[in-house]
Amino acid sequence: MVTxxxxxxxxxxxxxxxxxxxxxxxxxxxxCEIEKLITRGARKFRTGGAxxxxxxxxxxxxxxxxxxxxxxxxxxxxxxxxTRGWNQPSIxxxxxxxxxxxxxxxxxxxxxxxxxxxxxxxxxxxxxVCVAYLAHSGGGTAYTYAFALENGLEVINIYDILEE
Numbered sequence: 001m002v003t004x005x006x007x008x009x010x011x012x013x014x015x016x017x018x019x020x021x022x023x024x025x026x027x028x029x030x031x032c033e034i035e036k037l038i039t040r041g042a043r044k045f046r047t048g049g050a051x052x053x054x055x056x057x058x059x060x061x062x063x064x065x066x067x068x069x070x071x072x073x074x075x076x077x078x079x080x081x082x083t084r085g086w087n088q089p090s091i092x093x094x095x096x097x098x099x100x101x102x103x104x105x106x107x108x109x110x111x112x113x114x115x116x117x118x119x120x121x122x123x124x125x126x127x128x129v130c131v132a133y134l135a136h137s138g139g140g141t142a143y144t145y146a147f148a149l150e151n152g153l154e155v156i157n158i159y160d161i162l163e164e
Contacts, residue, residue, distance in 0.1 A: 008042040010034075011123040013144040014053025014133030014158070022162050026053075026133070030158060031060045033131060038068055046127060048119050049077045049097070051090050053133040053141075058097045072102040076122045078115040079108045120144040129154045 018026060034045070045061045047054045061073045075098065083091045098104055107122065108115040120140055124130065130148035134141050134157050148155050 008037065008040065008129055009044040009046065009127045010037055010042050010129045010131055011046040011127040011148070011153075012054060012057035012131050013048070013120065013123065013141050013148070014057070015135060015139070015141050016050055016052035018052055018056070018133065022159075025162065026158065027056055027060055029161060030057060030131070031064060033156060033158065033161075034060055034064055037129060037131075038064070038071060042129065043070060044072050044074055046074045046076055046123050048123055049075050049082060049094060051086065055090075055093060055097070057131070058101075059093075062097070062100050073097075073100070074103040074105070075101045076105050076119055077107065078119040079111045080106055081110055084111070116140055117143070121147060124148045124151055124153065127153060129156065131156045131158060133158045135159045 034042070045057070047058045049058070058073060058075070061071065065071055065073070083094055086094070105122070107118045117140070120143060124144060124147050130145070130153045132141065132145050132155060134145045136142070145155060145157070
């Protein structure tokens with residue numbers, strides 16, 4: 001557990017698909033949780049650039065940078081061709097996030113069998129808190145969630161808050 005006086009790095013992990021009933025309230029709830037973390041000393045926020053929760057998280061951090069200019073958005077992306085197969089609006093949002101981010105790191109030049117897994121591990125390493133949207137076990141989100149717990153991170157599951 002991180003004490004209130006420490007500067008924290010926060011990573012995000014979550015599903016690509018978010019049900020409409022959650023999608024409407026998720027940004028507001030997520031911004032509230034991010035603000036709580038900022039008051040506790042969070043300064044760096046890391047996301048992996050995927051469609052869905054990663055995108056919502058990145059956009060929330062960028063919006064909050066207007067109020068808290070000292071916070072930073074770091075992107076740890078699996079590969080430079082991550083958007084292969086995405087629709088144009090998703091690509092446009094992705095490009096906006098990359099342009100607005102403080103740092104962008106790529107795991108690999110091109111998609112490989114391991115780049116997503118390595119991206120998830122890098123998100124967790126060096127972070128003290130993981131904010132997740134984990135609605136079901138399985139897939140990269142469940143792996144990253146478990147990896148964060150194994151590595152002693154404080155984990156906040158937004159899905160659990162939404163269900164309350």
